[in-house]
Amino acid sequence: MTKPIESKHSEQQFLRQPLSFGDRYPCPVCRYGQIEGIFWVDAFSCKFCRHIFTVDSLQQLRLEDTAQPLKWRWTGDRWVSTRSVATEESLLLIWGLGLAFVLIPTALVWLANHTFPALPARESGGLSFSALWTVLTFLSHGSIVAWFCLEYYQIPIYLILKLYVRRLFQPILSA
Template sequence: MQTFKQSTRPFNSEDSYPCPVCRTGQISTLPLMDALACNFCQHIFTASEERQILKMADREPPVTWHWNGKRWIGAHLEGVEFGWPYLAAALGLIFLPPSLLGMSAYYFPPVPGSRLSWFPAAWTGLTFLSHLGIVLWLVIEFYQFPIATYFRAWWRRMHRF
């Protein structure tokens, strides 16, 4: 077992590193192989010392992390700033269609007691949920977050203790 110094240090494949997937295990080089493996979630990685990157080898498309001297940074986050325009677009996509629908339902209310009087409210809710789903999916795709892997590791951790 090895303790981590707080000072920054370059990535060196002879050392062991915290696993960026499960955040529980340690990754270290497999004997006689050009790959690294996590001792907890068992994922296989390949690394490049000169580029200071780690690539998850058993996932398609592979996820890449960059070693910043202290921890792994998702490569897709490097050089990307999430500014207000993105946030506004996301919020607009989530809230604008349902509020338009809700407004039209408010100004042109269905005949009370008619068979379809529940419909505008239900449709508004459905629109909200579907647009929320689209935005969440885009965020997950953008971050390339291996969400299923993460939850599997989390599940195993829960059952270990």
């Protein structure tokens, strides 16, 4: 009888390696700073991105200071995301809504511009006002969706730039 092959990241391995509040771990959000236990509180915090994490009974690290249900599991050398099935299923809906938010207003502006064209203007060689308005609609709605994606997926380079800008303007805002 053959012995079943155990995965490198089996459930037993996670439970055998409990997270210690006295140790430091790389931050799973910014991937730049390190998380360490907060004194007198059963929680971790990152000194760079300033997020707060808690550990549940399954030794999963949970991000507590956002509405997003983000959890990770420590493998001994890196964090592995533990996304829920509901999150995976709703991903297609979220991307569809984002695409609709960009394309529907742009299509409406384009349709209005071609249904009711502007009076002919002088030949300036550039974009007409209606074409410029359509492009600006696409870019503005696209930038909103891109910003939401950056905030949701917490891309490290975005987080680092966001924190540097926050630290740059902190003396001005606190005055």
